[in-house]
Amino acid sequence: MFSSLFGSSVPTETREKITEFFDHYHDDIFPDGIAKYCKMSEITLVKKTISLKIDMPFACDGALDRFADALLSETGISVLIDSHLTLQANKRHNIAGIKNIIAIASGKGGVGKSTTTVNVAYALAAEGANVGILDADIYGPSIPKMLGLEGTPVTSPDGKKMLPLDKDNITAMSIGFLVDEKDATVWRGPMASRAFNQLLNETAWQDIDYLLIDMPPGTGDIQLTLAQQVPVAAAVIVTTPQDIALADAVKGIEMFNKVNVPVLGVIENMSYHICEHCGESSQLFGHGGGKYLSEEFKTPLLGQLPLNIDICKLADNGKTPIIENSASEIAQQYRRIAGNIAAELFKQKSEHSPDSNEIFIKQVD
Missing domain, CATH: 3.30.300 (GMP Synthetase; Chain A, domain 3)
Incomplete structure (x- = not known):
């Protein structure tokens, strides 16, 4: 035997x-x-x-x-x-073609959340998974540009389900594929929420192990609605070391706690900058913020990413270091973070992840 x-x-x-x-x-x-x-x-x-x-x-x-x-x-x-x-779903849901949904969120804009989402998606694919991205930033969709899919039309062969777009083994759907970006910015909250739900439920997803939702920045009504109504298995918080970013990241963690969505950990973006001439490391936006959040909320620090001009240039041109230079240090950092996210989600399966999202609001007279 x-x-x-x-x-x-x-x-x-x-x-x-x-x-x-x-x-x-x-x-x-x-x-x-x-x-x-x-x-x-x-x-x-x-x-x-x-x-x-x-x-x-x-x-x-x-x-x-x-x-x-x-x-x-x-x-x-x-x-x-x-x-x-042999991945199993953490949470039961009826969205066909998807096993686990992970929200990538930030308390404020400008921390590199969308860039991080795209590169983590590519890194998860490099780690052996089938990965999708759903752009929930209805007001400012940036995923089409970062994937190099701007202007690519979405099709619907049966008139019921839209076919998501593919780029280098990443499957994606965004309002930016359907309407002009300027039109999306004037939508009211309820309209934006309905549009997001249509993107999620009326897309023909196929064999997605991890669907990353690029959440809109902030912690207002639309973010709370999305976190509550979507069967999110867990969330990841992206922040920078700045005090103002950390304060908003705390709000993001507390929002997910209210809707019983486990937070897998914190990614500290723009953590440091390495001079391309002398190799000296500088902490331009502060120090230790991600570690503080990790310790304060007892959630893992999933990784610390540098402020790197190459990442920005690649993103602006619809490219990623994971593919352009898979052996680079930054590509390996993203893969480490992706591995940490996948491992933490697996550990959460039997420990914290409920079968559904619920929020309890007590009205005070």
Whole structure:
């Protein structure tokens, strides 16, 4: 049974070394050990290369690559990882084609939320997931430009469901695909809310593991309505180290707490700047804000991203460092953040995520 499962062509001693290392390997993504989260179902020899088939319950290809590197370093055994994502939905809902919905939010504008959303989406795809983006910023949709899809028409073959647009394995829908951006800015709240619900429910989503919702900035009625009415599994807060941004980020966390949506953690954007000439790191907008939020609200600090002109230039041209230079430091930082988000969502599944969103408002006379 053992030999048939793991491939008789792989020497017994080698199989045993691999399985023993797998059983004891720990990583930041796998704090309780990789064996608790992932299942290694096969060890086979393919064209003189040892292949490990590993079933992962959340997107974590980067962590599996680090496992393979550690295995090589410790045992001298080189392996190829054949990963398979077996993701389950955290929350029950009736939106076809989507497993988990994650809201990417900020208390205020100008913190790089949309840029972060797009790059995290690409990073999650690089981690092995099928990813979609829903642009909920009805008043100022920026996802079409950041994906390089401006002016691309949306089609509806059956007249009922719209086909989302695709760019480099990312599926997206935005009001910016349907109306002129100037028209969207004059909509009243109820109209904007109805438009968002149509985008979510009348799009033909297909096999989306993670749908990232780029929330409009702020914590007003429309944000609260979206957070309450959409089956959001969890939320991520984007902030900068500035005191004013942190104060608004606190409001965002408290808003999601009111509607019983777990906050997976905080991403601190524009955390520091590295001089391209001397390499010196400068904290232009303050220091330690994301860590403070993380500690104050007992939520993870998912990552700290630099103020990087290349990110802005790429976003303006509908590109991402994840694809343009996948080996770059910033691309790896985004992948680390994506892995942290996926891991935290998996951990939340049985701990905090309710089956539905509810908000309780007590009226005081």
